[in-house]
Amino acid sequence: MPRTLLVIDDDQDIREVAKTSLELVGGFRVVVADSGQRGLMIAQEARPDAIILDLMMPDMDGLKTLAQLKHRQETAGIPVIMLTAKVQAARQELVGQGAAGVLVKPFDPMKLPEQVCEILGWDALGKDDTAR
Amino acid sequence: MRHKNNEDRVRAALEKVWLASRPEALSRLAALEDFLAERRSGKTNEQRHADALSAAHRLSGSLGMFGMSEASSCASEIEMLLSQSVPDITKVTEQVCRLRKLMEGTRNS
Numbered sequence: 001m002p003r004t005l006l007v008i009d010d011d012q013d014i015r016e017v018a019k020t021s022l023e024l025v026g027g028f029r030v031v032v033a034d035s036g037q038r039g040l041m042i043a044q045e046a047r048p049d050a051i052i053l054d055l056m057m058p059d060m061d062g063l064k065t066l067a068q069l070k071h072r073q074e075t076a077g078i079p080v081i082m083l084t085a086k087v088q089a090a091r092q093e094l095v096g097q098g099a100a101g102v103l104v105k106p107f108d109p110m111k112l113p114e115q116v117c118e119i120l121g122w123d124a125l126g127k128d129d130t131a132r
Numbered sequence: 133m134r135h136k137n138n139e140d141r142v143r144a145a146l147e148k149v150w151l152a153s154r155p156e157a158l159s160r161l162a163a164l165e166d167f168l169a170e171r172r173s174g175k176t177n178e179q180r181h182a183d184a185l186s187a188a189h190r191l192s193g194s195l196g197m198f199g200m201s202e203a204s205s206c207a208s209e210i211e212m213l214l215s216q217s218v219p220d221i222t223k224v225t226e227q228v229c230r231l232r233k234l235m236e237g238t239r240n241s
Contacts, residue, residue, distance in 0.1 A: 011190055011193065011194060012153070013149060013153045013156075013194040013197070014193060014194060014197070016149045016153075017146060017149055017194075017197045017198075020142055020145040020146065020149065021142060024138045024141050024142045024145065025138055025139065025142055056189065085189065085192055085193055085208070085211075105192070105193040105196070106192070106193055106194065106195065106196025106197045106201075106204050107196075107197060108196075108197075109142055109146060109197055110139060110142065
């Protein structure tokens, strides 16, 4: 059974490219959200195996969304990878606030699934080979 | 990676996404040019500045995914210049002209 990833980004291009890459190259099941608020709702309903979360978004930004995800019991255990163009300055701060890791924009669609697995310590792309 | 066939499917899908999003990318470029035109006319509009900064940020984040790494770097440079409290308009103008050439010179089918 494929693992499920939730991609939260207000930029439609990023959502579409990430979804295409993670599904076709990585073999993941992907759900998307276009805002932090919608992402919180979907995370609670879909309980994804991991979340890829954009840092800079209008209204509820990535840091606020991350804090909410970590605050809520239902989503606190879901690893969150932050997606940002400002990685050098932000990496330590983001990890300190509960992020599992950081992905840099722009990402290479062919390498994105491998990068996700590397950050999360997953062996197989997409495939959930652990008993849940 | 899975199969090479899947990589081909991804490339084809990316091409489709780029074709659909190219008008939006060009409108973001236009937002940068509008900001510069306004500055050249002596006006300062904070909203226009914020729009230009947002446009540069989005172009920086998206162009590289479509294989336009030089254009993405150029947009990052523009974002950095626009982030300064008093942007160097001469440098921004140079970079925006360069970005237009890069965007029009690649994958414009």
